[in-house]
Amino acid sequence: MTQSSDTQSGKLPFAMKRAAMTPAATTPAATTPAAKKPVTMTLAEKIVAKASGRDHVRPGEIVTCKVDLAMIHDSGGPRRVKPILDRLGTGLWDADKVVLITDHYVPADNDETRQIADVTRTFAANHRLRHFYDGLGICHVVLPERGHLRPGMFVVGGDSHSPTGGAFGAYMFGIGATEMAGVLATGEIWLRVPDTIRVEWNGAFNPGVVAKDMMLFLCARLGMEGGRTQAVEYCGDAMAGLPMQERMTLSNMTAEIGGQTGLIAPDETTAAYIRKAGGDPGDISPWRTDANAAVAEHHVFDAGELVPHVAAPHSPANSHPVADIGNTAIDVAYIGACTGAKLVDLRMAAKILRGRKAAPSVKLIVAPASRRDQEAAESEGVLQTLLDAGAQLYPNSCSICAGYGGTLEENTVCLSSTARNFKGRMGPASAQVYLGSPYTVAASAIAGRIIDPREFLDGAAR
Amino acid sequence: MKSGHRIEGRAFVFGDNVDTDVLAPGIYMKDPIEVIASHCLESLDPAFASTIRPGDIVVAGSGLGIGSSREQAAEALKYLGAGALLAKSYGGIFYRNALNFGLPALVCADTDRITAGDTLRIDPATGTVENLTKAESYRVDPLPEFLLRMIADGGLVAHLEKRFAASRTTA
Numbered sequence: 001m002t003q004s005s006d007t008q009s010g011k012l013p014f015a016m017k018r019a020a021m022t023p024a025a026t027t028p029a030a031t032t033p034a035a036k037k038p039v040t041m042t043l044a045e046k047i048v049a050k051a052s053g054r055d056h057v058r059p060g061e062i063v064t065c066k067v068d069l070a071m072i073h074d075s076g077g078p079r080r081v082k083p084i085l086d087r088l089g090t091g092l093w094d095a096d097k098v099v100l101i102t103d104h105y106v107p108a109d110n111d112e113t114r115q116i117a118d119v120t121r122t123f124a125a126n127h128r129l130r131h132f133y134d135g136l137g138i139c140h141v142v143l144p145e146r147g148h149l150r151p152g153m154f155v156v157g158g159d160s161h162s163p164t165g166g167a168f169g170a171y172m173f174g175i176g177a178t179e180m181a182g183v184l185a186t187g188e189i190w191l192r193v194p195d196t197i198r199v200e201w202n203g204a205f206n207p208g209v210v211a212k213d214m215m216l217f218l219c220a221r222l223g224m225e226g227g228r229t230q231a232v233e234y235c236g237d238a239m240a241g242l243p244m245q246e247r248m249t250l251s252n253m254t255a256e257i258g259g260q261t262g263l264i265a266p267d268e269t270t271a272a273y274i275r276k277a278g279g280d281p282g283d284i285s286p287w288r289t290d291a292n293a294a295v296a297e298h299h300v301f302d303a304g305e306l307v308p309h310v311a312a313p314h315s316p317a318n319s320h321p322v323a324d325i326g327n328t329a330i331d332v333a334y335i336g337a338c339t340g341a342k343l344v345d346l347r348m349a350a351k352i353l354r355g356r357k358a359a360p361s362v363k364l365i366v367a368p369a370s371r372r373d374q375e376a377a378e379s380e381g382v383l384q385t386l387l388d389a390g391a392q393l394y395p396n397s398c399s400i401c402a403g404y405g406g407t408l409e410e411n412t413v414c415l416s417s418t419a420r421n422f423k424g425r426m427g428p429a430s431a432q433v434y435l436g437s438p439y440t441v442a443a444s445a446i447a448g449r450i451i452d453p454r455e456f457l458d459g460a461a462r
Numbered sequence: 463m464k465s466g467h468r469i470e471g472r473a474f475v476f477g478d479n480v481d482t483d484v485l486a487p488g489i490y491m492k493d494p495i496e497v498i499a500s501h502c503l504e505s506l507d508p509a510f511a512s513t514i515r516p517g518d519i520v521v522a523g524s525g526l527g528i529g530s531s532r533e534q535a536a537e538a539l540k541y542l543g544a545g546a547l548l549a550k551s552y553g554g555i556f557y558r559n560a561l562n563f564g565l566p567a568l569v570c571a572d573t574d575r576i577t578a579g580d581t582l583r584i585d586p587a588t589g590t591v592e593n594l595t596k597a598e599s600y601r602v603d604p605l606p607e608f609l610l611r612m613i614a615d616g617g618l619v620a621h622l623e624k625r626f627a628a629s630r631t632t633a
């Protein structure tokens with residue numbers, strides 16, 4: 001596979017169809033209330049229609065949606081929304097539909113972060129929030145882990161990686177603090193009904209190739225604005241084989257291609273995860289795109305052709321097959337963040353690191369994405385494997401992903417399992433941050449340079 | 463509803479991908495909005511901030527306001543008195559910010575037909591743009607009434623302030 005931007009050529013293994021399945025012009029039913037033929041809709045349109053109390057919606061229409069759930073964290077949450085709520089002179093529209101999670105300034109170990117933690121806890125107490133998860137992990141991982149997400153929900157999050165919730169068939173997207181204050185006060189938000197961009201993966205992935213590789217590939221292919229604030233929907237028979245936490249990586253990194261949300265139609269895997277998390281998946285059958293619904297773009301990729309990808313500094317869109325990265329020596333190997341340190345990610349790293357050690361020149365850091373995932377990793381022996389390989393254990397929080405809990409040092413070369421590598425994000429602008437899958441990070445930690453993780457996999461199933 | 467939200471002004475025309483750094487240059491980010499606004503779009507039109515008059519209309523190609531999520535990009539245009547924005551497409555966050563600041567951001571496929579200095583009359587409720595200079599008209603996606611009310615109130619927070627104040631007095 002090449003890095004060619006020639007997306008039109010059907011000769012490439014990854015062909016792209018730019019045409020709508022059916023022309024959008026054939027859906028005038030939007031104006032005929034008693035339409036005889038049922039209107040076809042995408043998954044995104046179905047959820048937005050339900051949230052706005054309509055039978056159907058069309059892309060481009062602006063509607064008011066009722067919010068089923070609002071997630072806020074310690075950075076963009078109470079300290080930013082409280083002054084606006086005070087100005088409005090109102091409280092929360094429904095405290096039971098608000099989930100507050102601390103993850104950015106965890107642990108609070110200086111005056112400024114202790115002050116933020118104070119404001120956050122006071123807010124939780126004053127509003128009697130039942131869903132307050134303090135220091136238990138990264139918001140995007142904790143939210144579904146505690147059973148809060150369900151297919152068909154309309155959810156807002158005060159964080160740019162909120163599309164993660166789309167993995168559960170929920171329309172979840174990120175908003176800023178001002179809009180969040182509006183949602184917390186009213187339970188409503190306006191939305192321009194998005195177009196849908198379908199990304200279809202067929203076939204089976206080769207061992208060592210995972211969700212992070214899919215998204216790094218897609219970032220290079222579509223570019224940072226490729227999602228155009230529309231709803232991206234991942235589909236194709238390759239989805240069935242992906243566990244929920246891998247699907248979450250796809251949805252999460254939809255933010256990197258500029259999509260508003262990253263949906264995946266629910267299936268039995270989704271329902272089983274939600275039940276295990278203590279939630280009720282409800283009837284999942286309505287939550288899928290109709291067979292002939294109109295979409296704006298449709299990209300079709302062959303999973304079997306994908307190889308591990310690595311993004312070079314300073315953009316996820318600057319990604320290439322790992323072989324093209326060259327013999328880049330690294331100082332830090334970071335396994336962390338909502339996209340890169342969930343239980344599935346820790347297992348990947350352990351699979352490579354079992355019985356091996358990180359190179360002496362490499363500082364290997366592991367920051368499990370949630371307390372619960374860390375405990376599971378512990379009972380499976382995964383955590384011990386990582387520690388035996390020389391990993392330093394960091395807290396269950398955002399940690400150095402965005403330079404909150406510590407940063408990289410000047411001129412550090414880091415290979416990271418996180419979602420974005422913008423200049424200066426993990427600390428000094430002189431740091432060179434590469435992105436790769438947990439497999440690639442673990443393998444490169446052993447080698448001391450960026451390598452193809454398949455060298456360490458025996459071809460066994462992932 | 464028909465005419466209450468009409469906007470009339472001169473067109474300032476820009477190209478594709480005018481990003482938030484051009485609208486609100488990063489080096490002034492720590493300054494107050496009046497300073498940021500005085501540098502709005504200066505790298506494309508040094509006279510913009512000093513010549514725009516209240517009600518004038520900013521016209522662009524695709525990708526208006528792409529880039530960072532900084533709210534000042536929309537706030538600067540609002541501060542300078544822009545009456546509306548017309549573009550083929552917008553950066554997603556900027557689009558929301560603009561409307562939430564009370565600045566009608568309208569999606570228009572025909573912005574190529576508009577020349578700098580043309581006088582435009584826009585009715586966002588019906589989705590029509592009249593180019594009075596060229597005697598042409600274009601379609602834009604209309605804005606629903608609830609959004610026009612929010613814009614008339616001065617944006618999201620001002621609108622909610624009014625709404626909650628009203629509910630307190632009637633309660």
Ligand code: SF4
Pocket residue numbers: 103138139140159161336337338339397398401402418419
């Ligand atoms: S881990 Fe990183 S990407 Fe995820 S929420 Fe925290 S700062 Fe954002």
